[in-house]
Amino acid sequence: MADGGASAYIMLITALLVSSSASAVLIQEWSTSSRVIQQQQRGLQFSEELGIDFAGDPMNVKLTRTNPDTITFYILNTGEHPMDDTEMEVLIDGSVVSSTEISTSFVGSATDWNPNVMVEVEVSNLTFNSYNDGDDISIFATVTSDTISGMSASANFGLEVRLDV
Secondary structure, three states, X not given: OHHHHHHHHHHHHHHHHHHXXXXXXXXXXXXXXXXXXXXXXXXXXXXXXXXXXXXXXXXXXXXXXXXXXXEEEEEEEOXXXXXXXXXXXXXXXXXXXXXXXXXXXXXXXXXOEOOOXXXXXXEEOHHHHHOOOOOEEEEEEEEEEOOEOOEOOEEEEEEEEEEEO
């Protein structure tokens, strides 16, 4: 009878070791999953706190006759975080404007694109030479935020505007 008790005791200890190992693995996985969900929620919240919008009169967007012609418009940072004026994509009538054909400058004395700061955007391209006074075009712009706490996201707007020479 003494042998039966010892083997049962060994089996009990083995079962406890196996179950504690399994629970440790499950707790670790749950912790990892929880961290991932937290990061995703922070990223979603961060994305919702970003915003840009067209600023100015959409029926009076400046077209300057140069070679190549230049379209000038303004973007306002309507979000809660700074945006990166060097990380911008612009589409005019669905055509991507090369980053070398985009120039930005701050309106007023600002040096960073913080909330409620406006940026003047000038895009130049030879295809703009075919546009005339009063033509309606679509502008779509996407801007990436500054990196904050290791996160970065983008905001965009799209609008149909009328050119004024």
